[in-house]
Amino acid sequence: LDLETRLRRALERNEFLLHYQPQVELSSGRVTGVEGLLRWCKDGGEILVPPREFIPILEETGLIVPVGEWVLQTAVAQARQWELAGLAPLQLAVNISARQFYRESLPEKIHTILEQNGFSSSRLTLEITESILLQDTGESLSKLRTLKDMGINIAIDDFGTGYSSLAYLKRLPIDELKIDRVFVEGMTEDPKDAALIEAIIELARKLGMKVVAEGVETAEQLDFISRRGCEKVQGFFLSRPLPAAGVEELLKAHFPGG
Ligand code: G
C-alpha cells in the first residue's frame, strides 16, 4: 500500500495519538502549558512514527484537514480531562498547518469542539508558521481576527526561520513568538545566535507579545535564556514530549495539590 492509503486508513483505525510536551513558565518554575504533538502508531504496533515522516504527505493530500480536526478534538478533550482531574490549569498549544488554517470552517469547527468539551477558548493556543502569513494577507488577517475575537491565542511557531517580512507583526493579532530551536542550539557558543535571541525577546516585549524558547536541551541554555527575560521554555532538558498519562504523573509529582 502507498503511504497515502496507509495514512487514510490510520485515521479510520484510530492509529494516531498525541504526545504532549510540557512548557515551563520561568517566573514560577511551573508547567503552565503543553504542546500537543502528533504521532502515528503504525499498524497498532510498538513503533511510533514521528511527524516529519508523514505530516508532509498529510499536507499534500489534504488529509491534514480531518487529521488536524482529530488533533484538536483529542487535545481539547484531554485538556478538559486534566482539568476535571483537578490538575492546575494548562494552556494547550496545537499546531495548525496552512491547509487547515485556510479552510473556511476552521473557526466554526474549533468553536464546536470547545463548546462540546466545555473548554475555554482563552486556554487554547494555535501555533501557526510564518509561511501561512506569506500567502493571501487579507485572508490571513480576517481569519486571525475571527479566531482572536473568539478568545483564542495565536503563536508564531519556528519564529525567525520563515521567509515572511516582519511587517506582519504590526498588522496581525499575535500573542506569542516561539523562538526556533536553531537559535537556542547555537546561542551559548555563537554570539550571533545570542544576539538574535536577545533581539527577538526585545522585539516581542515592545510589541506586547510573549516569548517561548524551543529546543532547550542543556542547563547552560536554560540559564542563558532565563536571564534574558523570556517567559516560557520548552525542550528536552525540561521534558520530552510525553503520553497523556506521563503529563499527569509529572504534574502530580511536581505540583501536588495543583
Ligand atoms: O514532534 P516532532 O518534533 O517530531 O514534530 C515535528 C514537526 O511536526 C513540528 O514541526 C511540528 O510542528 C509538527 N507537528 C507535530 N504535531 C502536529 C500536528 O498535530 N499538526 C501539524 N500540522 N503539525 C504537527
Ligand code: G
Ligand atoms: O515545529 P514545532 O515547534 O512544532 O516542533 C516541535 C518539535 O520539536 C517536536 O517534534 C519535538 O519533539 C521537538 N523538540 C522539542 N524539544 C526539543 C529539544 O529540546 N531538542 C530537539 N532537538 N527537538 C525538540
Ligand code: MN
Ligand atoms: Mn509547534
Ligand code: NA
Ligand atoms: Na518549532
